[in-house]
Amino acid sequence: xxxxxRFKTVDGHIGFGGLDRDQILEHAGDMFAANAATGRLLxxxxxxxxxxxxxSKIIALWNNFHALAEKLGKPAPKYPLFxxxxxxxxxxxxxxxxxxxxxxxxxxxxxxLGVVIGKACKDVSPQEASAHIFGYTCVNxxxxxxxxxxxxxxxxxCRAKGHDTFGCIGPAIASNLDWSMLSVITRxxxxxxxxxPLRDMIFSPAExxxxxxxxxxxxxxxxxxxxxSIGVGSIKxxxxxxxxxxxxxxxxxxxxxxxx
Amino acid sequence: xxxxxRFKTVDGHIGFGGLDRDQILEHAGDMFAANAATGRLLxxxxxxxxxxxxxSKIIALWNNFHALAEKLGKPAPKYPLFxxxxxxxxxxxxxxxxxxxxxxxxxxxxxxLGVVIGKACKDVSPQEASAHIFGYTCVNxxxxxxxxxxxxxxxxxCRAKGHDTFGCIGPAIASNLDWSMLSVITRxxxxxxxxxPLRDMIFSPAExxxxxxxxxxxxxxxxxxxxxSIGVGSIKxxxxxxxxxxxxxxxxxxxxxxxx
Numbered sequence: 001x002x003x004x005x006r007f008k009t010v011d012g013h014i015g016f017g018g019l020d021r022d023q024i025l026e027h028a029g030d031m032f033a034a035n036a037a038t039g040r041l042l043x044x045x046x047x048x049x050x051x052x053x054x055x056s057k058i059i060a061l062w063n064n065f066h067a068l069a070e071k072l073g074k075p076a077p078k079y080p081l082f083x084x085x086x087x088x089x090x091x092x093x094x095x096x097x098x099x100x101x102x103x104x105x106x107x108x109x110x111x112x113l114g115v116v117i118g119k120a121c122k123d124v125s126p127q128e129a130s131a132h133i134f135g136y137t138c139v140n141x142x143x144x145x146x147x148x149x150x151x152x153x154x155x156x157x158c159r160a161k162g163h164d165t166f167g168c169i170g171p172a173i174a175s176n177l178d179w180s181m182l183s184v185i186t187r188x189x190x191x192x193x194x195x196x197p198l199r200d201m202i203f204s205p206a207e208x209x210x211x212x213x214x215x216x217x218x219x220x221x222x223x224x225x226x227x228x229s230i231g232v233g234s235i236k237x238x239x240x241x242x243x244x245x246x247x248x249x250x251x252x253x254x255x256x257x258x259x260x
Numbered sequence: 261x262x263x264x265x266r267f268k269t270v271d272g273h274i275g276f277g278g279l280d281r282d283q284i285l286e287h288a289g290d291m292f293a294a295n296a297a298t299g300r301l302l303x304x305x306x307x308x309x310x311x312x313x314x315x316s317k318i319i320a321l322w323n324n325f326h327a328l329a330e331k332l333g334k335p336a337p338k339y340p341l342f343x344x345x346x347x348x349x350x351x352x353x354x355x356x357x358x359x360x361x362x363x364x365x366x367x368x369x370x371x372x373l374g375v376v377i378g379k380a381c382k383d384v385s386p387q388e389a390s391a392h393i394f395g396y397t398c399v400n401x402x403x404x405x406x407x408x409x410x411x412x413x414x415x416x417x418c419r420a421k422g423h424d425t426f427g428c429i430g431p432a433i434a435s436n437l438d439w440s441m442l443s444v445i446t447r448x449x450x451x452x453x454x455x456x457p458l459r460d461m462i463f464s465p466a467e468x469x470x471x472x473x474x475x476x477x478x479x480x481x482x483x484x485x486x487x488x489s490i491g492v493g494s495i496k497x498x499x500x501x502x503x504x505x506x507x508x509x510x511x512x513x514x515x516x517x518x519x520x
Binding site for chain 2: 084150151154
């Protein structure tokens, strides 16, 4: 297993590499294709971690956990149900979640497993799909909840979930991770709000990659947010949200208003 | 008014420039920022036109024309209602619309005006918005119609409209175009199917850019598909769809199956 991170140094250099405890072994090239170690070691404490990839799109699943489907009284879907979050909403670990200037309503958190695509794919089988998964990360799929059902004729998924900073991703991408025994834990200001097992997923990562690759080309660095389970709620301005998955790390982002 | 096009030459060079009748005056630099004429003139007949921009996202409006709203019995929305089409669905003039391998249902066409963003913007007023519009193009917002309401619990806008090749854009971007007296005409295999005036729009291009810039950062090359009006329908495999707007040109794309 490698923990891949992207970082920025104090002198503005942007790089990536493998995280080994408190050091980053820098690599050069393309994280999702050919790359090699540069030999440079950087102390983790000396850099700022960035969003570990630059997704061309974020595909966010709805209703992909049995426990939440049961709570909502919805049947398990026959095919993955999803919306798109734009590339412009992605932020990395430690970056602020910004309340939209014109929005005073509730802002919801959703702790999720993120699948990061490696090699591009189209129309692949579930068996082939695994080879196109580069690794796994934590996602906070943030939502302007009051927008969602504001118009009775059209559920505004893309608008409610597409705001800048509403796609928190990181802190690292874990390759060769066995997700099947892991849980997603969400803490708000230190208080646990979600703790659900990934084995409760309706469509597994490989099934998602296969199905979604029949809907659109998946490209290196694209992120599939696997959907959330029970325990979602809203956060107050100033609150810090942590999404923790063993083997990946803790993704922390604080909700801020205006320029605070 | 300039008609901006992107093109590929027979030797694989990709460039852009201003179209003057049957010649392209090549420019170098960034279409949406600093650029200058190279002095090279290329005959239009000697190049292949490409999608005139590379949108990071395509924002597609729903219910943005009074005539269609009335036909559907829906009130005019109070705020623009939209979904996102991924960058991976964009194709240019003359490129094939590809039927998805696993989909045998109806495929719908929607002729639309496309707004192409120039300078990036966020939270701009309608007055400021015009300065961020680079120009206008034709869009065919293609839909796998049977997917849309396949699941009674979730309308699958992004899936139905996100397939590769389902975002046809072009043939050119017309800067400084007065759209207010123009019409969108859609022809399928030469038969007129849509002919509606743009002045019937509920939210104008400047209002759309202002509103949407409050929802997410709009970046240079991003496309807002302004929504369609009455006359939408489906196309048979092999059919050629033309979207024509005076001052922009004719966007033609043929629906193909498999490798045909």
